[in-house]
Amino acid sequence: MSRTPLDTVEHAAATPDVELPWAELGLKKDEYERVVEILGRRPTGAELAMYSVMWSEHCSYKSSKVHLRQFGEKAPESDAMLVGIGENAGVVDVGQGYAVTFKVESHNHPSYVEPYQGAATGVGGIVRDIIAMGARPVAVVDPLRFGAADHPDTKRVLPGVVAGIGGYGNCLGLPNIGGEVVFDSCYQGNPLVNAGAIGVMRHEDIHLAKASGAGNKVVLYGARTGGDGIGGASILASETFDDAKPSKRPAVQVGDPFQEKLLIECTLEAFEEKLVVGIQDLGAAGLSCATSELASNGSGGMRVTLDDVPLRDSTLSPEEILMSESQERMCAVVEPEKVDRFLEICEKWDVIATVIGEVTDGDRLEIYWHGGKIVDVDPRTVAHEGPVYERPYARPEWQDALQADDANKLPRPASSEELRDQVLKLVGSPNQASKKWITSQYDHFVQGNTVLAQPEDSGMIRIDEETGLGVAIATDGNGRYAKLDPYHGAQLALAEAYRNVATTGAKPLAVSDCLNFGSPEDPAVMWQFAEAVRGLADACQQLGTPVTGGNVSLYNQTGEAAIHPTPVVAVLGVIDDVARRTPVAFQEEGQLIYLLGDTREEFGGSAWSQVVHDHLGGLPPAVDLERERLLAEILISASRDGMIDSAHDLSDGGLVQAVVESALLGGKGARLVVPDGLDAFTFLFSESAGRAIVAVPRSEEVRFNDMCGARGLPATRIGVVDGAAVEVQGEFTLTLEELRTVHEETIPALLA
Amino acid sequence: MARVVVDVMLKPEILDPQGQAVQRALPRLGFEGISDVRQGKRFELEVDGPVDAAALARIHDLAESFLANTVIEDFTVKVEEPAEVAEAAK
Amino acid sequence: MARVVVDVMLKPEILDPQGQAVQRALPRLGFEGISDVRQGKRFELEVDGPVDAAALARIHDLAESFLANTVIEDFTVKVEEPAEVAEAAK
Amino acid sequence: MTARIGVVTFPGSLDDRDTQRAIRLAGAEPVALWHKDKDLRQVDAVVLPGGFSYGDYLRAGAISRFSPVMETVIEQAKAGLPVLGICNGFQVLTEAHLLPGGMLGNDHLHFICRDQKLRVENAETAWTGDYRQGQEIHIPLKNMDGRYVADEYTLDKLEAEGRVVFRYVDFNPNGSLRDIAGITNEAGNVVGLMPHPEHAVEPLIGTGRTDGLPFFTSILKKLVNA
Ligand SMILES: Nc1ncnc2c1ncn2[C@@H]1O[C@H](COP(=O)(O)OP(=O)(O)O)[C@@H](O)[C@H]1O
Numbered sequence A: 001m002s003r004t005p006l007d008t009v010e011h012a013a014a015t016p017d018v019e020l021p022w023a024e025l026g027l028k029k030d031e032y033e034r035v036v037e038i039l040g041r042r043p044t045g046a047e048l049a050m051y052s053v054m055w056s057e058h059c060s061y062k063s064s065k066v067h068l069r070q071f072g073e074k075a076p077e078s079d080a081m082l083v084g085i086g087e088n089a090g091v092v093d094v095g096q097g098y099a100v101t102f103k104v105e106s107h108n109h110p111s112y113v114e115p116y117q118g119a120a121t122g123v124g125g126i127v128r129d130i131i132a133m134g135a136r137p138v139a140v141v142d143p144l145r146f147g148a149a150d151h152p153d154t155k156r157v158l159p160g161v162v163a164g165i166g167g168y169g170n171c172l173g174l175p176n177i178g179g180e181v182v183f184d185s186c187y188q189g190n191p192l193v194n195a196g197a198i199g200v201m202r203h204e205d206i207h208l209a210k211a212s213g214a215g216n217k218v219v220l221y222g223a224r225t226g227g228d229g230i231g232g233a234s235i236l237a238s239e240t241f242d243d244a245k246p247s248k249r250p251a252v253q254v255g256d257p258f259q260e261k262l263l264i265e266c267t268l269e270a271f272e273e274k275l276v277v278g279i280q281d282l283g284a285a286g287l288s289c290a291t292s293e294l295a296s297n298g299s300g301g302m303r304v305t306l307d308d309v310p311l312r313d314s315t316l317s318p319e320e321i322l323m324s325e326s327q328e329r330m331c332a333v334v335e336p337e338k339v340d341r342f343l344e345i346c347e348k349w350d351v352i353a354t355v356i357g358e359v360t361d362g363d364r365l366e367i368y369w370h371g372g373k374i375v376d377v378d379p380r381t382v383a384h385e386g387p388v389y390e391r392p393y394a395r396p397e398w399q400d401a402l403q404a405d406d407a408n409k410l411p412r413p414a415s416s417e418e419l420r421d422q423v424l425k426l427v428g429s430p431n432q433a434s435k436k437w438i439t440s441q442y443d444h445f446v447q448g449n450t451v452l453a454q455p456e457d458s459g460m461i462r463i464d465e466e467t468g469l470g471v472a473i474a475t476d477g478n479g480r481y482a483k484l485d486p487y488h489g490a491q492l493a494l495a496e497a498y499r500n501v502a503t504t505g506a507k508p509l510a511v512s513d514c515l516n517f518g519s520p521e522d523p524a525v526m527w528q529f530a531e532a533v534r535g536l537a538d539a540c541q542q543l544g545t546p547v548t549g550g551n552v553s554l555y556n557q558t559g560e561a562a563i564h565p566t567p568v569v570a571v572l573g574v575i576d577d578v579a580r581r582t583p584v585a586f587q588e589e590g591q592l593i594y595l596l597g598d599t600r601e602e603f604g605g606s607a608w609s610q611v612v613h614d615h616l617g618g619l620p621p622a623v624d625l626e627r628e629r630l631l632a633e634i635l636i637s638a639s640r641d642g643m644i645d646s647a648h649d650l651s652d653g654g655l656v657q658a659v660v661e662s663a664l665l666g667g668k669g670a671r672l673v674v675p676d677g678l679d680a681f682t683f684l685f686s687e688s689a690g691r692a693i694v695a696v697p698r699s700e701e702v703r704f705n706d707m708c709g710a711r712g713l714p715a716t717r718i719g720v721v722d723g724a725a726v727e728v729q730g731e732f733t734l735t736l737e738e739l740r741t742v743h744e745e746t747i748p749a750l751l752a
Numbered sequence B, C: 001m002a003r004v005v006v007d008v009m010l011k012p013e014i015l016d017p018q019g020q021a022v023q024r025a026l027p028r029l030g031f032e033g034i035s036d037v038r039q040g041k042r043f044e045l046e047v048d049g050p051v052d053a054a055a056l057a058r059i060h061d062l063a064e065s066f067l068a069n070t071v072i073e074d075f076t077v078k079v080e081e082p083a084e085v086a087e088a089a090k
Numbered sequence D: 001m002t003a004r005i006g007v008v009t010f011p012g013s014l015d016d017r018d019t020q021r022a023i024r025l026a027g028a029e030p031v032a033l034w035h036k037d038k039d040l041r042q043v044d045a046v047v048l049p050g051g052f053s054y055g056d057y058l059r060a061g062a063i064s065r066f067s068p069v070m071e072t073v074i075e076q077a078k079a080g081l082p083v084l085g086i087c088n089g090f091q092v093l094t095e096a097h098l099l100p101g102g103m104l105g106n107d108h109l110h111f112i113c114r115d116q117k118l119r120v121e122n123a124e125t126a127w128t129g130d131y132r133q134g135q136e137i138h139i140p141l142k143n144m145d146g147r148y149v150a151d152e153y154t155l156d157k158l159e160a161e162g163r164v165v166f167r168y169v170d171f172n173p174n175g176s177l178r179d180i181a182g183i184t185n186e187a188g189n190v191v192g193l194m195p196h197p198e199h200a201v202e203p204l205i206g207t208g209r210t211d212g213l214p215f216f217t218s219i220l221k222k223l224v225n226a
């Protein structure tokens, strides 16, 4: 792109007729015209590079913005929220002076192109968001979705993705404490690789991405800037694959987790010495994003000398330097008298650090190259005032037919024998089978604070060794439910993650989300998106858990075929003493198993309908958020007062799946009795929401029952922990050995 | 039987953290005068039968579709001369 | 400037699961007639100045003490001819 | 009087803080050592912790082995300083030739994290005195390059001299020859193993077992009684 003479601001003003490649850079004609209008002249090549990456779907949220506003508008009153949407990640107060930041992001497109590096750099990116808030990262999670488990491409993509997430996260020393693995042919060609991270800091250490204080220096530190991934995440994630033009060919970067580990350590050391005024990580859109956001959020302007950026490839043009998405870089704003100390710390950790500019008292972002001014913009127009689309949306005409195709009418097992076979089939189906083959490739133990990790209902990390204060996180999403009804599907995802956190004994506090959808240019997809956001915002309001941030991934589709709408929701909870966490595994024979909540005939979108009938239709389970809240309160009280020894939430696969998991994990069986008023099939397979099973020591039974009765939560005694089999009285018995075999051998057989 | 070697290296514009780590360690080991290090993979394939044009074409396909991910890597295919084989075996 | 290549391979008696994994995958990909695959590392060193005997000896030392662990690996050192360099750069 | 036990931080070390915590829980005083310093700050013993020092680029432990701190560690280990290498630390010790053999990638080619059963084969080293000979313990294992290899002669010699300190039981997680999980040098002061005792010192954390604590109490007793 580099032209001679240098395309300076002056030159641009003098040569209004020069044609710029705005279309190749992904801008629409009217968008380009707006740039010209904002500047009052044609942009320089460098300015065009900045606007095009920053105005891409990925960076500007231009299709989703109008909907996402609801998360702010409907945000519930919450004392916990310290930093809300709009920063690198939200921050929540968890008590005792601690604050926690967490966020989930997608790296879907790059992970399809280069599974290992795509997934690895996804972890790298989310972790930098966490450090940028001032926090020490303490754990990661990885909600994943792939095509059909037996599809050959899944065998290419999945092992690479898992190795990449492990390769990066393990090397950073971050325990992986949760996630999801879902197979569905709708994700064929569009795997969803979402990655989340949590960080912990003291309240006073919260940092923000803003450049203020004229004269303060802008320090770029970390890896050298190279020509890899130019426009990668931003442009790649803003298009479907089939319309990728040559200039937008997949640009994938290679991650260097070792470099990132050094970045973490030197950043935290700089924070500790209070050397940093503002900070921003370099992710999608690289320096374009970091400089314009820092300047835009701050009080002054900024002047940057691009010649000072350390390069890996000396032939890069200024446009390329501005667009490069080379990994493992950060940008800090540092007071002049502290710069030396900052550089010293970088040097200690062998991290390259360079002053590339300073904060000015104007309000312009000015960038120089070889002595010429190549960028002179109002940074807000780049970072925050990009285009906003009110994309048309419409409920697809097939939605009615889909909902009318009632799963409750599917043929049910006719005999105990058939019921038993279907249980085995469910427990061994790829989506319900043990994910140990995957999760054992992740370090769960590093940092020595992991209280719960896979396969618990939520991951839990101790954050204070003295008091036992801890945080829990769970991520959930169910594309099948959301396809049937995006509004309630999104709420069910939230409800499940919320329930998972409460099941372990932690109090749900706040939400982050990753919204994975097809092309926003399709009104049906846009409707799904609008409905899901509305549903999630409404539910967060009702549950009192504000959305602190998140990520939108659109264009997950191949040709006409979009993925199921897949809102993935992460809920963060707090527990004042991790010693009272509740595990999934049955602990002791003789304990009584209680089912909490109401069971109805609800099979729409269920695992049973998928596994046994390959069917998707009807309505998803009903949502009752008041019930979810009550259930959570009971689970938390029961853990606090030592009334239960294990608990497991019920979700896909229903009760039988949960009982089998608790039994296999504890190495102890269960004898179950079908309660009055329910048939065995509904009892075992229904996916009614708002339910959990708990194991109650006999000595606690009266107290526990009284508590549930007093608060109006249905609690039904359904059996006892016992023996080496799961027995449903009058129906069938399955030994733990049989169950373990089908549950644990499925995934290795498909992938190893 | 002949040996065909496929060398797979990251494309020049792609970051090579491994090569860089080696290079950065060199001065500490007392090695000067090496301005760049790149680290890649070497595959030694023992081919039954003659390594004719058809066989090489197939190995080329193999390298392109499997041994390398051409989004980030380049590769070369070479027949190793018997002399070299002997030397390498030393 | 010249390029010196150091190839490092596991000693023949040591199990090479990576090579084996490649080999096992070949039939699935429709490749027959490859009886063994070994996977090793290739280092490309860009040397400032002439690659004379002294320089090569130093690189040999480097390979022996650092690039390879001779408890488990063998290595070879080669100067890459300009022609090869040109070809590889294609 | 208590003992001062140094824990080296290399760039990319991950379990250095955890190891310090384990040392503290055992009643000794952890002392942070920095890879760029040759000075061992007069510690009575040194632990090389787990992690991915230098990203494990080139080979696990290969670059760290040339760090300034290792110059002193190598010298003093030869003079009898007790040294424990955990995981990456074990890899550094083999690269530094303080322990024989070498470490390669797991035979299944994946990172593996699991609660691993081990048998204590030698309860007489500086680091294993608080175990019983033949005792079976569970210690978390997590690594990419955990396959211990050496030639037959070396393996026979290690076994004959009782220098195999730990063996994997029931399941070999990485293809290590003769199920070797940990070994010692001839003098018994230098021990290396792949599993992570520092992750098994608190009942609530990790796998919830405390089978790793005796490593740290063993050395403490040895040093204090010396
Ligand atoms: N990709 C993954 N990474 C880490 N943990 C995972 C992953 N996939 C599943 N898990 C863990 O496995 C367990 C079971 O997963 P799942 O059935 O999705 O849980 P739930 O139904 O309770 O949401 C959970 O502990 C979950 O965190």
Ligand SMILES: [Mg+2]
Pocket (backbone or CB within 6 Å): A456, A457, A500, A648, A649, A650, A651
């Ligand atoms: Mg759950």
